[in-house]
Amino acid sequence: DTAVSQTPKYLVTQMGNDKSIKCEQNLGHDTMYWYKQDSKKFLKIMFSYNNKELIINETVPNRFSPKSPDKAHLNLHINSLELGDSAVYFCASSPFEGVGSGNTIYFGEGSWLTVV
Amino acid sequence: GQNIDQPTEMTATEGAIVQINCTYQTSGFNGLFWYQQHAGEAPTFLSYNVLDGLEEKGRFSSFLSRSKGYSYLLLKELQMKDSASYLCAVLDSNYQLIWGAGTKLIIKP
Secondary structure (H helix, E strand, C coil): CCCEEEECCEEEECCCCCEEEEEEECCCCCEEEEEEECCCCCEEEEEEEECCEEEEECCCCCCEEEECCCCCECEEEECCCCHHHCEEEEEEEECCCCCCCCCCCEECCCEEEEEC | CCEEECCCEEEEECCCCEEEEEEEECCCCCCEEEEEECCCCCCEEEEEECCCEEEEECCEEEEEECCCCEEEEEECCCCHHHCEEEEEEEECCCCCEEECCCEEEEEEC
């Protein structure tokens, strides 16, 4: 059983479209994240949710909006897609927000978004 | 600013030992993670260090020196499947995880 699953795995879309990436975790974790991995392979955090409450919101464009219907889901919605949005987006979860070796971050398999 | 430095690429021979270094400058420190990422896959957890010293886990060991802002990941008895990128990440004082760009490790027979 997949611990953190996200769909779709691959997405090719045109500029200006609106798209969503869904994420679900079955680990019972309290915190979920969205990361963006760009062509330089840096993993940059976009959002995190702790018990359905947004706790980190990095300086990402407001075209990106996280939506968490419940603790096990954190979806990423992107409006008016731009060429620069092409990247790999990773969903992740952790038992809690904070420090400790028990707070390992578990990643989904990634969603490859290509904007043309 | 916050910065994580690690070599871009390293090459080693199957059966040998390789050490991947990571230096960091962050606002506070609450631990350092090493993750492995195979091409086209998600990062997977390898180790977590918050105290100085060496943590050994099978063929992999991770070392931390907080005073020097330095860590290394040591891989022994290299296998072809160890070919991957190795990501260093530091948890800062705000509990935000700062990621390095990763070191691509190439294993040759």
